[in-house]
Amino acid sequence: MTQCFEAAIAAFHPVLPLTIALSGGADSTALLLACAQRWPGQVSAIHVHHGLQAAADHFEQHCIDLCARLQVHLTVQRVDARHARGQSPEEAARTARYQALQTAATTHAIAPASIALAQHADDQVETLLLALSRGAGVAGLAAMPAQWQRGGLVWHRPLLLVAGADIRRWLQTQHHNWVEDPSNTDERYTRNRIRARLLPVLEAVFPAFRATFARSASHAAQAKELLSELAEQDLAQVGNPPHIHALQALSPARQANVLRHWLLIAHQTTPANNQLTQLQQQIHACTTRGHRIHLKVGRGFVIRTGAVLHWYN
Structure with missing residues (x-):
């Protein structure tokens, strides 16, 4: 009330x-x-x-x-x-x-x-x-x-x-x-x-x-906190910068969650929804050493360097 x-x-x-x-x-x-x-x-x-x-x-x-x-x-x-x-x-x-x-x-x-x-x-x-x-x-x-x-x-x-x-x-x-x-x-x-x-x-x-409306916002804030805690646990597993093979082992929802978390805490940037979707598609398709990733994400670019992802602007 x-x-x-x-x-x-x-x-x-x-x-x-x-x-x-x-x-x-x-x-x-x-x-x-x-x-x-x-x-x-x-x-x-x-x-x-x-x-x-x-x-x-x-x-x-x-x-x-x-x-x-x-x-x-x-x-x-x-x-x-x-x-x-x-x-x-x-x-x-x-x-x-x-x-x-x-x-x-x-x-x-x-x-x-x-x-x-x-x-x-x-x-x-x-x-x-x-x-x-x-x-x-x-x-x-x-x-x-x-x-x-x-x-x-x-x-x-x-x-x-x-x-x-x-x-x-x-x-x-x-x-x-x-x-x-x-x-x-x-x-x-x-x-x-x-x-x-x-x-x-x-x-x-x-x-x-x-x-x-305040109650709904409070529920969303609790969910945000839980997603953040899960993302911290997953980031500890996939690494910072994240390893592609470890990312591929996650469900799409957890993968999206940890990628957002990595980009925010490590690089202070937030991906648009379509940028994150394209990045996940590229991670899924990354099955060979020669597969190249170079995507605009947030204020900069995500690239593949060997087995890991990096971000730069």
């Missing part, structure tokens, strides 16, 4: 000190306010200035004013979030934001043990629907994790079971304002079209959709 905002905050137990990723919008403003009230003197904030729109300076000023009122230390991190050729603007901004949060968290006055992000239940639904629209596998359907570790920090999303409307209602009771990002209503972005057109329909047809 979904949670109300206050219940979610009560159930949130991060290791302190805590830093909040503060955009200035309703969700992160509410999260900062609630956490600063609960753990006075143990909470700081980071605002990432993307510089992508005219309102960016207004967002920054809101964050400065809010943190001054709450007596919370604020770090402003300016980034170049322009997207590269072939990269979506959303992906570029997201990558720049996480890199800036990681950098700022290790350099500002209060070195945090934890970082909290304000994504909520509606964001989780949108992420899951986007994954479904792209034909994602288990990893994509797992959507956003509530907690993970990276760069020596524990990252949290304590509001993943809270509807966005509930967060705004709570914030209104606190008589605090927030800034509205004008890009959130721009329906050129798929996520915004989902929010504006699909979520109201889901609300009308399946009132409990936030809770049921």
Whole structure:
């Protein structure tokens, strides 16, 4: 079931000190306010200035004013979030934001043990629907994790079971304002079209959709973890780099699983579905010493060198 905002905050137990990723919008403003009230003197904030729109300076000023009122230390991190050729603007901004949060968290006055992000239940639904629209596998359907570790920090999303409307209602009771990002209503972005057109329909047809979608994402996350554990065991058997003969001994599903795992952990790349299918076909056909493998996979190429596979870019 979904949670109300206050219940979610009560159930949130991060290791302190805590830093909040503060955009200035309703969700992160509410999260900062609630956490600063609960753990006075143990909470700081980071605002990432993307510089992508005219309102960016207004967002920054809101964050400065809010943190001054709450007596919370604020770090402003300016980034170049322009997207590269072939990269979506959303992906570029997201990558720049996480890199800036990681950098700022290790350099500002209060070195945090934890970082909290304000994504909520509606964001989780949108992420899951986007994954479904792209034909994602288990990893994509797992959507956003509530907690993970990276760069020596524990990252949290304590509001993943809270509807966005509930967060705004709570914030209104606190008589605090927030800034509205004008890009959130721009329906050129798929996520915004989902929010504006699909979520109201889901609300009308399946009132409990936030809770049921979250449950499905949780099931997918468990399956993802099991597949990862199996892939680690299989990679230990086939080798890194993997031996072709050992790969051929695996079932197609386990072979695909371990190949994805190898490419991700060893080379930080992810194959498209058709690339992985072609690679498996070549592995199956590799019955002679002279059989050549040279395939585009992810950001580079998989080649055969003797009895093993290698990847390069």
